[in-house]
Amino acid sequence: MKLHNYFRSSASFRVRIALELKGLGYDYVPVHLVKGEQLQPAFAALSPERLVPVLEDDGRALTQSIAIIEYLDETHPQPPLLPRAAADRARVRALALDIACEIHPLNNLRVLKYLNRELGLSDDAKNDWYRHWVETGLEAVERQLASSPATGPYCHGDLPGLADCVLVPQIFNAERFACRLDHVPTVMKVFDHCMQHPAFMRAQPSNCPDAQA
Amino acid sequence: MKLHNYFRSSASFRVRIALELKGLGYDYVPVHLVKGEQLQPAFAALSPERLVPVLEDDGRALTQSIAIIEYLDETHPQPPLLPRAAADRARVRALALDIACEIHPLNNLRVLKYLNRELGLSDDAKNDWYRHWVETGLEAVERQLASSPATGPYCHGDLPGLADCVLVPQIFNAERFACRLDHVPTVMKVFDHCMQHPAFMRAQPSNCPDAQA
Structure with missing residues (x-):
């Protein structure tokens, strides 16, 4: 997995925590928001929103931190990030x-x-x-x-x-x-x-x- | 089920659509946002956020439209509102x-x-x-x-x-x-x-x- 993100972006930070809680390794790809790297063609091709984070997994580029965390919870159920009921x-x-x-x-x-x-x-x-x-x-x-x-x-x-x-x-x-x-x-x-x-x-x-x- | 909501609130509208798609009947309880009814004690007791919509179901008051729709999809799976994969x-x-x-x-x-x-x-x-x-x-x-x-x-x-x-x-x-x-x-x-x-x-x-x- 590859996480395109920025150290200070709090949406990025959410996904980093989830990956750590699941014990999943990932490649850290920095996207410098203050320099506007999210607007460059290479990144824009991954993220129609031009927003970090983007998680690349299994050939797909996933966006929106909460959707990514739900995805991680569905694809790697242990330990769960949501209760059962x-x-x-x-x-x-x-x-x-x-x-x-x-x-x-x-x-x-x-x-x-x-x-x-x-x-x-x-x-x-x-x-x-x-x-x-x-x-x-x-x-x-x-x-x-x-x-x-x-x-x-x-x-x-x-x-x-x-x-x-x-x-x-x-x-x-x-x-x-x-x-x-x-x-x-x-x-x-x-x-x-x-x-x-x-x-x-x-x-x-x-x-x-x-x-x- | 009781839906506390406001006709013009788009978060309320989201949940009304989901309830209709699921074919679920509900009591419509209006909360007049422009008059500030969401700040009155009766409503505030249901919603710590003072926001509509609130769905009352099975003795619980549920908040945040997307969390409510996911709940409806989990408790009434047919027809599904999310794909399988x-x-x-x-x-x-x-x-x-x-x-x-x-x-x-x-x-x-x-x-x-x-x-x-x-x-x-x-x-x-x-x-x-x-x-x-x-x-x-x-x-x-x-x-x-x-x-x-x-x-x-x-x-x-x-x-x-x-x-x-x-x-x-x-x-x-x-x-x-x-x-x-x-x-x-x-x-x-x-x-x-x-x-x-x-x-x-x-x-x-x-x-x-x-x-x-």
Whole structure:
């Protein structure tokens, strides 16, 4: 398998965690987003969205981090990244989507560029925007985690899964942009627990070849 | 089953289509987003995210439209909304997420409110924002659909599924905001085909009780 990705892309980070949790080896192919390498023909041929990550497996190029993680879970079922019962699976997927659909899309690179270039926002106004969606979005995740007996040391019970793969990169972003996090203690407890797990440690941005280059 | 939703919410519309495709009856509970009913205590108790839709089933309140559709597909497998092979499932999920993560989050009500209230954007600038993300986002979907032999009359082959449930509401939004659509002919061919199917017709906003009230 080949993972086309960028050390700082949180969607890439999600898939790296999933690959590590499954114990699957892969070739790391860096795509430098700030230099615009995702728009070059070679990469665009793999990704109609011009977005990282792309997982090449078995002659196919797969896109969208959550679709890739579900694929890995279906093709390499052990250890599972989703629980067994349908309602529990729905809970884990909803937690992942609360971040992937409600927080992250508002704060990715092309949106921040639009705020800068098209709307002429100051850096302060741009940072307010960033923090607003992270802080209010994580509040919703906190309410979910704090109110449910299904929450364990991980987002769902005793095993790391899809929701943790999505939560951890979001907290890395939040910390990088100095977002408030003291109002989401359950989220942070889960995050701290994840970061003691070797899979999460190995997958983190600072360990990526393109971060060290 | 009870579906808490709003006629114009495209995430609600996705789930209504899935329920119709599965032939599942449900109680329609309107939540008036423009009046802020999603923030009232009765609804907030069901949805930690304060977002529609919420599906109540078997004593559980399920959130996030795509997680709900996957749940319906697992609990009521016929007719399936995802193909069988893992790589095909990944393709369908990626198409759904290309809309649910890359287009829709930038244009929902709370984001448009922020552009208005916090950033003081003019209506013209707000509409430019809206159209930018719809038009460039659908271009990526067009590239996926037009380039793959897996595309049929529906997003994937001959049967309507998860990706169609997400695509159709996005086109309704695009039309409401007068977005350009002549650059995405394959997308529009799939849309037109879907809208001839009774499930998509029945689920559309104009047929909802709260639209007619």
